[in-house]
Amino acid sequence: MENNYNLIDDQEDDSDGAAYICHISDFSTINGYVFILFTIISVIGNTLLICVLVTQKVLKFVTKTFILNLACSDLIFTATLPFWAYYHLHHWVFGDFLCKFMTAVYFVGLYSSIFILTGMTVDRFITVVLNKWPNNSLRKRCAVGVCVAAWVISIAVSPYDASKMQVENDSYCEAYSEAELGYYLQVSLLFFLPFAVIIFCHLSIIRTVFQATNRQRRKAVGIVFCIVAAYFICWGPYNFLLFIKSLYQPSGCKAAQRLETAYNICRILAFSHCCVNPLLCLLSQRIRRHLLDLLKVKTIFQKNFLPTFFLYTNCIYKYIAH
Template identity: 30%
Template sequence: MDYGDLTTLDPLFSVYENNVTTDSEEDYLPPDSGICEKSWVREFRGSYEPPLYWIIFAVGAVGNLLVVWIYTTVRNRLKTMTDVYLLNLSIADLLFLGTLPFWATDATQGWVFSNSVCKGVRAVYKINFFASMLLLTCIGIDRYIAIVHVTQAHNFKNRRMFYSKLACLFVWLFSCLLSLPEFIFAKVTTKQEKESFCSLVYPSEDRNLTKVLVLSLQISVGFCLPLLVIVACYSVIIRTLIQARTFEKHKALKVIFVVVAAFVLSQLPYNGHLVVEATQAYNVTMTECDVVKTFDVAGQVVKSLAYTHCCLNPIVYAFIGVRFRKDLLHLCQCLTSGHVGINKVQSVPKRPSVMSDTDTTPALSL
């Protein structure tokens, strides 16, 4: 049975026209409850998502391109594990941002691209989603090692650099593996010969089970695991900094709270929505049309909030660092004076710190 057969048998089954979140393929009302007219939900999506996506695309591209530029011109080489992770994080964010124009177009015109582009865009989106979350986890682990085990971190600095590159390779390969459902199930579908949509279409015989498994994988690896590691690492870091006698301790604690808060506030609402979505796929409890409409609109809002992590990452993990800010200021001075050549842009001197192998401050400075 193809997708067209499913829409004929169950008028409440939808891909993108009724349920507008990117990973949803169906409504939650039972077949005997009647048709739930939700054209206004799609109209809301068409007016809400495109301008917001273009803003996220523009702001995120500027921030992440600056990070890449700093690492490839000002510093000219990667000196720490965090440098390696931040560069890979910016690359992942840039690739993720590259998918937003497609979704902005889809929100207003439907999917006007080919089936292969559909699979590619969804796969790239999911690969870089997982890569970003896992790289943020790696940064938390690296900060734990550099601040809590500072002596060991210094003694094995060269070996840690090798491990960081190996970790990045594993992150990218693992992210590709996690994105296989996008390659397998993504396809362009047309609902009642109207607009086309790029979405996941699961096998009809075990559609709900497959959807639950895919969503569970995204929630566990894309949020729960990173959150658990980040909170654990930064909790120990906070305890270490509190015990440390340094005038920079309070600044360090503020930075940690910003890092954790940015991650939780941007990702928790969206993943909470995914948990409810997976629950509904397993056991439908939403039976009122108004409730389903509200859930759909809420999904759009929390999804766009989660996408802002592409804009927040450069600010929280790069620009907030003392050394990075100095490098950025030095680059701006070189640009205003006309010295933009790579050989003329040199990294600014860095002051030592006993708390971090990044040679700045114990405040997770990068």
């Protein structure tokens, strides 16, 4: 969709000061096809990751619990991408209910991931820096409790965001203009507050880990650190730009063009995060090994069981036909 701004371009000669419409470059086609690509990669990667985590003992219970919930969060977020892809390639044809419902699902995936990442980081902080867990059983219960709380809070908060969405002109699923300021501020704050907690915890973790001489201890926080860093590399610029958009109104067409270009690039980077976690988990040699074992099992199944199954099915069909 083309974005239009009612602006006065400072660099144009407009003696009567009348506002006019700026025609901003259209990123809809690029966004649509990129979202389809993200959907395919995310579904394959996160499904395989969940299969490995569920069927194999590749990680300790607490880390596995957090990563498993993150994979589910990514899949929930990914479930909305085909709708946004179609929306960008054509227009919104799914009605007002799905406009609100898909927005709610989008925010469930978004909020749950940041809350789970915060819980994962706090767990690492307590384990590495404070070393205060009285026993492993309590740590496991806390991990499960944090994940449950993350889902409950995300599901409870997301309808409020969805209520600000509406279908305009039977073609656009957007936040109504009166709600845009609060919408951008809320999303930004729900990102930056956990971000502050995570930054504090990780600075403490890094200092403690690099003071230690135990190389295994450094490796123990490696995957968690990469997952958290990747989240903020992907989502940080986008949320920062949302915060800017809530406070800044471009004064000319060129400024509006730059803002819109930056917004679309940052959104693509943010949405790519749903594909990242499975790739980062492959940094673990154990996960790579078990994934290869899982793929080998599927290959053997396809080569041996499926041909036999189809042969017997064909024989039964011929018997019944005659």
